[in-house]
Structure formats: C-alpha cells, structure tokens
Amino acid sequence: GAVVSQHPSWVICKSGTSVKIECRSLDFQATTMFWYRQFPKQSLMLMATSNEGSKATYEQGVEKDKFLINHASLTLSTLTVTSAHPEDSSFYICSAIRGGENQPQHFGDGTRLSIL
Amino acid sequence: AQSVTQLDSQVPVFEEAPVELRCNYSSSVSVYLFWYVQYPNQGLQLLLKYLSGSTLVKGINGFEAEFNKSQTSFHLRKPSVHISDTAEYFCAAKKAGTALIFGKGTTLSVSS
Numbered sequence: 001g002a003v004v005s006q007h008p009s010w011v012i013c014k015s016g017t018s019v020k021i022e023c024r025s026l027d028f029q030a031t032t033m034f035w036y037r038q039f040p041k042q043s044l045m046l047m048a049t050s051n052e053g054s055k056a057t058y059e060q061g062v063e064k065d066k067f068l069i070n071h072a073s074l075t076l077s078t079l080t081v082t083s084a085h086p087e088d089s090s091f092y093i094c095s096a097i098r099g100g101e102n103q104p105q106h107f108g109d110g111t112r113l114s115i116l
Numbered sequence: 117a118q119s120v121t122q123l124d125s126q127v128p129v130f131e132e133a134p135v136e137l138r139c140n141y142s143s144s145v146s147v148y149l150f151w152y153v154q155y156p157n158q159g160l161q162l163l164l165k166y167l168s169g170s171t172l173v174k175g176i177n178g179f180e181a182e183f184n185k186s187q188t189s190f191h192l193r194k195p196s197v198h199i200s201d202t203a204e205y206f207c208a209a210k211k212a213g214t215a216l217i218f219g220k221g222t223t224l225s226v227s228s
Contacts (some may be wrong), residue, residue, distance in 0.1 A: 005160075034215045043206065043220045095160060095216070104150070105216050109159035
C-alpha cells in the first residue's frame with residue numbers, strides 16, 4: 001500500500017519549452033503533497049508544499065512563476081516547469097502524505113529532467 | 117530553523133564489516149526522524165523511522181538506528197554490510213505538520 005506514482009520518469013526537451021510532471025497517489029488520498037529537487041550527488045531540497053484545493057506554499061528562493069504546482073484532487077499533483085532552461089535540469093521527486101501528522105511521507109520514483 | 121547534519125559524506129567499508137552512518141539534528145521541539153536509502157537513478161526507500169517509544173529502531177535490510185535525545189543524534193548502524201548495501205543514505209527529520217528536511221547524504225561504498 002501507499003504507492004506514489006510519478007510520470008514521466010525521464011524527459012528531455014529543448015530550452016524554452018514547458019514540462020509537466022505528474023504525481024499520483026495510487027491507493028490513498030493525499031491531503032498534502034511535497035515537491036523536492038535533487039541536484040547530482042546532493043540532497044533533496046524541498047521546493048513547495050501543496051494541499052488539495054489551495055495554493056502551494058513555496059520555500060524561500062523557489063520561483064513560483066517558474067515552478068507551477070497544481071493539486072487539483074486528493075490523488076494528483078502536478079509540477080510544471082515553465083520556459084525551462086538548462087539550469088532547470090535536475091531530478092524532481094514528489095512525496096505524499098496520507099493524512100495525520102504522524103503519517104510517513106511516501107515518495108515517487110522521481111523524474112529526471114534534462115533541458116538541452 | 118530545523119536542520120539535519122550528516123557528518124560523513126562518504127563511508128567506504130569492506131564487505132561483512134560493521135558500519136555506522138552518523139546523523140545529528142537540531143530542533144527546539146520534538147521531531148520525527150527517518151533514514152532513507154537511494155540507489156542510483158531511483159527514488160527513496162524508507163529504511164526506518166522513529167516517532168516515539170523505544171529509542172532503538174529496527175528497519176529493513178538489517179539496519180537499525182538509535183535515537184539519543186541528549187546528543188540529538190540518530191545514527192544508523194548495520195553489524196555486517198553487503199555489496200548490495202552500496203547506495204546513498206539520507207537522514208531526515210520533520211516536525212508535526214511540516215515536510216521532511218533532509219541531510220546532505222552519506223555515500224556508503226562496500227567493497228570485497
């Protein structure tokens with residue numbers, strides 16, 4: 001149980017295009033979802049927290065107009081990297097909580113984004 | 117602000133040797149503590165977690181960790197490692213109602 005699916009797993013696109021990454025909780029309703037970014041050989045940095053039906057809360061230094069997050073339902077959150085540039089290339093990982101403060105975060109397998 | 121410090125960026129060990137990966141956290145309030153493992157180009161897998169209760173926590177793959185409140189530590193241990201344990205290990209902490217905050221990670225390299 002508690003499976004989080006992330007799609008796509010790998011995407012390569014040209015500079016200037018927008019890329020959408022989906023995060024789905026397959027067997028539970030996720031009241032809160034998180035988006036992390038991981039640079040090579042580095043740790044996961046929290047980008048934003050999203051609650052279903054409300055605007056995402058972005059961490060300091062994360063451009064909300066660059067990284068659009070939509071959490072339209074209890075099972076789906078999307079991250080759209082707008083007008084992507086090579087410096088946006090990274091590993092993006094989503095995470096979801098089933099509900100309740102003691103519940104663990106369940107992670108997707110990540111999306112490797114490469115901007116040419 | 118809450119932070120997690122992993123004291124060793126790389127830990128090389130020989131197969132069947134014991135290993136300890138160190139983690140310290142800083143928080144003025146109670147935190148929940150976690151260890152995750154990440155294999156190359158993959159997502160995170162939860163090894164173990166401490167929420168409350170017994171300070172010695174046993175996880176998957178023979179790993180265990182001990183919560184030490186006085187030293188604000190949550191070190192990960194395994195008595196005998198295998199080649200397959202080679203991976204990146206992340207210590208993480210969270211307060212109630214907040215997201216996980218990760219340490220910078222420790223690369224465990226097991227050789228024969």
